[in-house]
Amino acid sequence: MDKSRAVVAIGKGKPVEVVTINVPDPGPGEAVVRVQACGVCHTDLHYREGGISDDYPFLLGHEAAGVVASVGEGVRDLEPGDFVVLNWRAVCGQCRACKRGRPQYCFDTHNAAQAMTLDDGTPLSPALGIGAFTERTLVAAGQCTKVDPSARAAVAGLLGCGVMAGIGAAINTGNAGPGDSVAVIGCGGVGDGAVAGADLAGARRIVAVDTDPVKLEWARQFGATHTVNAAEADAVEAIRALTDGHGADVVVDAVGVPETYTQAFYARDLAGTVVLVGVPSPEMRLELPLLDVFARGGALKSSWYGDCLPGRDFPMLVELFQQGRLPLEEFVTEEIALDEVETAFDKMHRGEVLRSVVTF
CATH class of the missing domain: 3.40.50.720 (NAD(P)-binding Rossmann-like Domain)
Structure with missing residues (x-):
């Protein structure tokens, strides 16, 4: 188990806090990712305000890219050192949509089975099953999509939610x-x-x-x-x-x-x-x-989620960005530190930024 600094929403409408959390070692089908960048999305603010659910405390952040730190048993297509963009819809491969060749509509997407916790053992609810305003996060291996490692994390990570949508x-x-x-x-x-x-x-x-x-x-x-x-x-x-x-x-x-x-x-x-x-x-x-x-x-x-299939769409869009055909870098208004997320929410609410991106 690792310790990691993270942005957590403790209660409805309360300012977020930067706290230390526990990140378990990956279990079967899971991976721990060392987060390099994570965009500040309106969905994170909705979580803080109770607009998604009341399963506080929330570990916020979900538009992220980083490097795989470790993988659990049975993970075959991912290994430590892989540069990945995180997605919030790891497809099951077994539901009626997947079996009909339409995995982008998977009806049984999944996340990590284990919970990350506060220091006192309180389980955290990760935003969109990711929770990436943290130095390390635990996800299902299927939530990791390998992309060109030469792409800048602050740009590539935005494909994880709003831009892809x-x-x-x-x-x-x-x-x-x-x-x-x-x-x-x-x-x-x-x-x-x-x-x-x-x-x-x-x-x-x-x-x-x-x-x-x-x-x-x-x-x-x-x-x-x-x-x-x-x-x-x-x-x-x-x-x-x-x-x-x-x-x-x-x-x-x-x-x-x-x-x-x-x-x-x-x-x-x-x-x-x-x-x-x-x-x-x-x-x-x-x-x-x-x-x-x-x-x-x-x-x-x-x-x-833009009816996307991450394994198909993320690498293609990163390649188009690398070719200069998709201006993903224009979405990044500013790069900020982890303890500036609350300020970024204020700027977003006032319409001053397109995307603030936390970088580690």
Whole structure:
């Protein structure tokens, strides 16, 4: 068992604390990873605020890359020294989705069986089954995806959650392709990932929508050809005007509230696709005329983790980054120390950063 410094959310709404935790030696099918970098994601703040569950204390952090320190019994495709990006969906290989050749939809993903604990033995709930605001973390071996070790950890680790969710929403879920028009509503980390994904897919017109001028400028860095400030213009009308009056072929809602989903629904072309990748809260309800759903055709999809398959997508995207074809480094606003996470939450809440990244 190792000791490790870590960022922990002790109770609902309370500032996070940097404490010493216990990290068990890896058991069967597990690995201990020496974390090199971990992005500060809105999901971590949701955990701190009790928006995910009330299983405190939480070990926060999940957008991470690092080096495998040790592996447990039965782990064959991973060894100490491997540079990996962590993912929160280790597929089982046995459920009905996996057996049908659709492991990206695995219905029985898993995490490490053992618990990391506080010094007094209290079990920690790791964010998204990872918990990477720490020098070392214990995960299921299947949560480790080997990528090019020459990639900078602060950049590669962002594929572990938000950036992958956005890129995958555009490419994997929305099936955006060459010549398509794509609109993205909400230009934070996930939304800008969708913009970058649409650009990578060869979309001819990419419309970024937000109410913050700074975020709209960020979106241009990732390939947005047009921007719409929804505080100053009707988003649906603006998207239609920029797509020859028809609406976009694919509209990605990276916010996840009824208002933006409704905008996405009416801003798409006939037979177009709406992709919901922003996460709604449990109390939210949506009301649409059923006749409009029928008459407009097309597809209404939800994208969970960008419908990604980490073993397929992470190495490919890192390679595209290394080739200069995917501007992942533009997502990193600042690199910070472990004890600056609470400050990073404040900056994120104020919209001052795209991603703060803890580096070790």
